Amino acid sequence: MSVRARYLVVITSLITIVVLVLAYFQCARLMSAHLTAKVAAENMVATNVLALAQKAVNERPQMSAESAIKDDLQVRGWLDAVGRNGHFSYFGILGADSNVLIEHDPLHHRNNSIVIPFETLHHKSWIRQWLDLRHSNYLYEISTPLNVNSQPFGRFVAGVPAQTIYNEVLPDLRLALSIAMVAGLLAVLLAVLFSNLVLRPLREFFGLIEQLEVESAAQSADEKESSGQDLQWAAQRLRELGKRFAGNRNEIEAMRDQMRQVMSNFPDRLLLLDRDQRVMMASPEAERLLLSWESANSKIASNGNGHPQSLRGLILSDVLTDAHPLSLLTRRAFNSGQLREETMTLPTPEEKEHKLLASVQVFEEHGQLAGALLTLRDFESLKRLETQLDYATRLAALSRITSGVAHEVKNPLHAMVLHLELMRAKIDAGRDPSNHVEVLTSEVNRLNRVVQTFLDFTRPVQLQTRRYDANELMREVMMLTPITPESKIEVITSYASEPLFIETDIDLLKQGLLNISINACQAMPEGGTLTITTASHNNQVEITISDTGIGIPEDMREKIFNLYFTTKEKGSGIGLAQAFRAVQMHSGNIEVESEVGKGTRFKICLPAV
Template sequence: MRLKTKLVLAITALVLLISGLLSMVYVSQLLHASVQQSYETNRMVADDVRFALQNALQSGLEGRTVDPNQPEQLRDLTRNAIRTSPVLKNVVDAANRYSPTVYDINIGDNELHTLLSTNPDNNDKPLPIRPSYKELLDANPVDLMRRVFGEEPRVYEISVPLERNGSPFATVRVGVRTTFLREVYKPWLEEAFTLMGFALGTAILVALLLSNLALRPLEEISLQLDYWSPSPDGVSSSEPEPQDTAERVSHQIERIGQRIRNVEEVFSALRENIDQILANLQDGLLLFTADSRAVLVSEAARRFLQIDRDRVLGMQSSEIFNRSTTLGRTLREAFDARIALIKEEVRTENGRRIEVSVDFIHDDMTRQGLGALVTLRDLESVEAIESELELSRRMSAIGRLTSGVAHEVKNPINAIVVHLELLRNKLEGTSPNAQRHLDVIEAEIKRLDRVVQTLVDFSRPVELQLREQDLRAIIDDVLALATDELRMRSVTVHSQLPSNPVIVNVDADLLKQAVINVVQNGAQAMPEGGRLDLILEIDRRSAELRILDEGVGIPEEIREKIFDLYFTTKSEGSGIGLAMTYRILQLHHGSVEVQSRRDRGTEFKFRIPLSAVDWGRRPLQAAVIEQDEGLE
């Protein structure tokens, strides 16, 4: 085969490859556009159904009231209003019938039960569990093609919530089946392949014509290539040069092409490595040339300086650093004066603490300036990471503790339970007071068993038994349990509780344990007796329980350690109580704070999120859907 023919075929193949790749990109973008358009269309369908659902609920529930202690009444009224609304049913049926990609439409309540579905068999059943449609939107082109064409048909879901007073009330879920997407996309795909075939054919024809035109002035091109392509290192000078002009040009082009590919591969790999390193860095980095032009800017630096990373490349430092901000003024002054900064702390206008370093780079031989490197570090993020590491250390210590606690403590508890049951049988029919004491002992043993189990589960997720309860009742139970011990220690308890219920969604046993731990510590801090205050207040959407004692206080040097597992200042203490309290508050998405003054007493402050029914600091008298509130 002649070299000219080979060159033409090579150029044609290259054009074919480029055209094919561009066509594949076009097809993938077309599929993504189809998925995006389907999402927008079906999201409009979901919004229409949601609007019809809102109108149906407003008209069906207007003026209705239900007893808050009977939530089934509200669910029944909601179910009846939805299923008896002809407008809602028509909207749902029309959307399912005429939308080409909709598989089904389900309306569910906040307990994930189906109130209305285009498939009647789904009514009153749990909502089907399906992947979110956003997985298709966020998928890369290869993954998107695999999901739509390669896998078994699946149904993806577009969910639109309906809220009332900031709380989930109902959900509209539109199911989209991949087979439907495939059918909608198929005409576009056929058109795209037709266009791709036409483009490829045209490209091949043009490549053939251009190849013939390009091969005519081969001699002149050969002379130019001789100038630009000297023999590479490692090639023997005695190697015979091809006599044919076309073959010589081909050989020279191949040599140049190989060099370009090598340089491009090295450059691409280097740039990818640098970009990957900079993207993973939490510290902001800016590299400047000798004339103070930015040649490298990390993603973190963009966040620190609030700048566009791509636009600042090539800009002067005076254009990047804004004197109107504290950080920008500090860096600008350092560059203007050519003064290095070493880990200087700067506090921004919003209170953020940033550690700034500016290093000016010089040639050791000529002492000529080569550039500058700016490093920005978020000190608050560093402290947060250190806090996470400290938490990991604590969790590791907890794991070591739990390995032996279960066996050592549960066996005595089981023996106590057995003998308690035997004692109950022997005392059956005796004084009611004796039975009451046995009941108290049994309840406390169960709570102790729960505490032991919680300690065992301390280092792994705990299955909370959450129920909406009045926090005042929990505090009363704690005081009833601790009364005898407090009386023996000459401690007087004063409690200030609101007149209205304070509803929280908590595990009562665990929360009682947390409060008892602090109450007992407060009593033990007053060896001569004193006053112990429990004050319950409401602060926005949180219940705030303050426990104040008149004890000796907590020294400042150990205040940060009191929640560490095993840390205790008592000769007979275990160092578990306050660590358990901290863990219990975390499990309830709450917090605990401590304030103490030496010889003046200590205050523990618990913050516990209020239940949805108690938001706004008003008791729930009746679940009334008011016209002025509406449905969101």
């Protein structure tokens, strides 16, 4: 049985016992109150009867006391009046020898029932009282002695049927038992509802054990069956965990050594921090760099050889000053819970200043901050790598743009070869070859244009860049876009509220963006909506040009930036290639989304400055 089940059984049992005890005493109190009230009512009537009897005797001194009382009309009238209130079934005044002097018993209860002294009922437990009252033929008689002229005279009796008392007590007992039952049920319900709250610390304890425990694949079926969460289970699991942790300590140390070897062979300088920004592990290069700073040497104790100790176990802010750029960057990353990068110039043993790219990548465990990885990269090496990558990207982009040149060159060459053969045949036949000469001249001019365009694309361009607002640039582009009322094109612009500065060759980039906007307008021959937006995201300026035109089929989207590729009857296939080249020369990129029949969206991303 689980701990929660045991808790509920114990609590329910205790509540049941308490409710039963309280209900018992409450019912006893109610029964006693009703019986005491009957006795009090009889005593009040007896007191009045005694007063009237004494008066009757005093008014008839020549008669005996029994005769005076028996013949007195006031006594009889009082008994008749009191008998009609329904509290008692009969009243009577009995003489010294128990002979009846006066009696009020219209229904003859006294003669037709079993008369039992009231005292015998009053002195029983309430359960026995309740059982006796269920006998409908029982009549309980309350007797009070009468003294006339200070001499014992007889007694006054009042009878009440057991059924009458039963009917009077029953509603109160039912109410008391109902309240006790409801209170017990509510208490049990609250115990069930609050059991989770009461047992939460114990469940958390069990949960921690389960998190720490790594179940073995060879765990037996008996162990799995006995894994109910109770204290015995917890003790057993703690013993197992102790054995496993003792056995895994060597494995952990081996893994730590392997991590050290990996970090020592890694080209970057690495520091692994815990949630308190304490150094858990450091690569040799990172440790050597930090220990070389005077601020670190002044705070780290030396070992016997006079060399600083390892950084392991030290808080980063204790190794460095609080105002050190690395300390500030690490605090910002821990506070935000996000990756933080920053280029900073720091001293090194070999040179006075060394430019580094520092990044802090925080990591979480179960939704809580668990630590961070601090990486220090050589900035110059990164710049060289970035330059090489950029060069490769530019070559790939140029190859993509000019992939259609071979086709454009091959077409006029084929035509020239054909017409040269025809011209040779005509010359041999003595016929006029002038028409073929004209065709050859036209194809040579065409080939010259293709080659000249190719040279323009491959010729290095020296960008004349300056800082410029992308919002203003797009306003100028839209002023140059040929949109007339006859085109039925609605223009919607949404520029960023703040300036979006980029480093740009204004004329080159403007021409590229203009080519995209003109292409968007040409894609809407029946009219539509041209939407221009600018925004800033992740240190980039995003310019979006969207149309509601015919769209671009999926199999053509990869070719639209190729030189000479066009889907228009009179298109040159140069505009989008120029736009792609202009954006690529600004270290940007273009993303295209299109759906046939719904439109196309060009997103140009450029580095922000």
